Amino acid sequence: MFNKFKEHASRAAEGATSFGQEAGKRMSTMAEQSGVNKVSVNSPIIGSLSEESAKASRILEQFINKEEIEHGFDSIIPVSVIKKAKGLVIFTVVKAGFLWSGRAGSGLLVARLPDGQWSAPSAIATGGVGFGAQVGADITDVVLILNTDDAVKAFAKGGNVTIGGNLAVSAGPIGAGGEAAVATASGREVAPIFSYTKSKGLFAGMSIEGTVLLELSKVNTKFYGKPIKASELIHTAPPNQEAAPLYAMIKRAEDRDPY
Numbered sequence: 705m706f707n708k709f710k711e712h713a714s715r716a717a718e719g720a721t722s723f724g725q726e727a728g729k730r731m732s733t734m735a736e737q738s739g740v741n742k743v744s745v746n747s748p749i750i751g752s753l754s755e756e757s758a759k760a761s762r763i764l765e766q767f768i769n770k771e772e773i774e775h776g777f778d779s780i781i782p783v784s785v786i787k788k789a790k791g792l793v794i795f796t797v798v799k800a801g802f803l804w805s806g807r808a809g810s811g812l813l814v815a816r817l818p819d820g821q822w823s824a825p826s827a828i829a830t831g832g833v834g835f836g837a838q839v840g841a842d843i844t845d846v847v848l849i850l851n852t853d854d855a856v857k858a859f860a861k862g863g864n865v866t867i868g869g870n871l872a873v874s875a876g877p878i879g880a881g882g883e884a885a886v887a888t889a890s891g892r893e894v895a896p897i898f899s900y901t902k903s904k905g906l907f908a909g910m911s912i913e914g915t916v917l918l919e920l921s922k923v924n925t926k927f928y929g930k931p932i933k934a935s936e937l938i939h940t941a942p943p944n945q946e947a948a949p950l951y952a953m954i955k956r957a958e959d960r961d962p963y
Contacts, residue, residue, distance in 0.1 A: 745843055745904060748798040750810040750827060750920065753927040754946040757825065760794040760812045761953040763845040767900050768957045779878050781847065781900055786957045791815035791850035791859070791938065793917065794950075797830060798843050810920070811846075814950065815856045815938035822951055824941035826859075826934040827923035830915055842903045846912070849876055849898040860935040862921070868913035873897040 746759050767781045795811020812825040848867070850856050858865050867873050876898030899912040919934045932941075943951055 746796040746845055748796045748809040748843065750829065750923055752946075753825065753944065754949075756810070756812050756827065757947040757950040759796065760825075761949040763794050763796065763811075764792075764847060764950070764953045764957060766845060766902055767847055768953075768960060770960075779900060779902065781849070781957070782877055783958065783960060783962045785849055785876060785898060786954070789816065789849045789851065790853055791856040792954070793828065793848035793850065793859070794846070795828060795830065795917075796843060796845050809844075809846075812947075812950070813859055813934070813938060814947070814954075815850070815860075817939075817942070821943050822947075822954060823938045824928075824944040825947050825950065826937040827920040827927060828859075828917050829920050829923075830917050844901050844903040847900045848873075848912075849900070850896070851894050851898060852896045855896040856938065859917070859919075860933075860938055862919050862934060864916050864918045867897065867899075867915045867917065871896045873899050873912055876900050 746763060750756065751759070767779060768786075770780070791814060793811065793813045795809050797809030808829070808831045810827065810829045813828050814825050815823045817823050850859070855871055858871055865871065872895050874895040874897075878900075901912065921931070921933070924934070924937065925931050
């Protein structure tokens with residue numbers, strides 16, 4: 705049963721190219737009609753390792769850019785949250801429907817190695833359906849902060865990880881006040897995962913609770929030219945040169961002044 709689900713979800717993530725592109729085009733058209741010059745939309749479709757690394761870099765930048773605070777969007781990930789992170793999961797999800805809704809997306813997982821460097825990335829995907837009084841479409845960029853070694857291990861086992869099921873998740877501390885919040889919680893237990901999301905489109909946003917993330921073993925094989933498990937990539941594989949844009953953005957996130 706699980707294998708069938710994994711296969712269907714993987715196909716949904718890898719085979720939704722026209723769906724994601726069409727959603728992006730429609731949202732760009734809506735933005736132009738409403739007077740917005742440009743809407744930057746990341747593709748929910750898995751690309752090459754270099755393309756996915758560039759996408760992950762762009763997504764993370766949205767959550768560390770000081771201009772977001774200045775424009776009133778107080779969703780900045782505090783510096784201390786990035787510095788203490790054991791791992792990062794960064795992906796884009798497209799969601800569309802009328803009453804019934806479907807969603808599919810893809811991205812990367814990286815983990816902090818014992819020497820402080822970031823591991824080679826592992827490809828992940830998500831897919832699913834929902835039902836309710838909903839209509840429209842959106843694309844959501846997501847950053848998950850893995851705060852514990854157990855959270856990283858859950859992603860290293862292969863198969864799937866259910867956010868809010870296998871692992872508890874909470875909205876991460878944000879903005880200038882987030883540094884204090886993290887400091888206050890430093891002596892206490894924190895959620896295994898912090899979530900940060902930004903949506904573009906007609907839905908109110910995407911709930912992270914219940915999201916199933918899957919390891920894309922075939923994509924990892926394509927990335928690295930040989931079969932390789934997520935556990936190898938995030939526990940022992942050194943940084944990969946094709947992921948340089950992502951590593952550079954993480955360093956920028958860690959080195960910026962708190963604000």
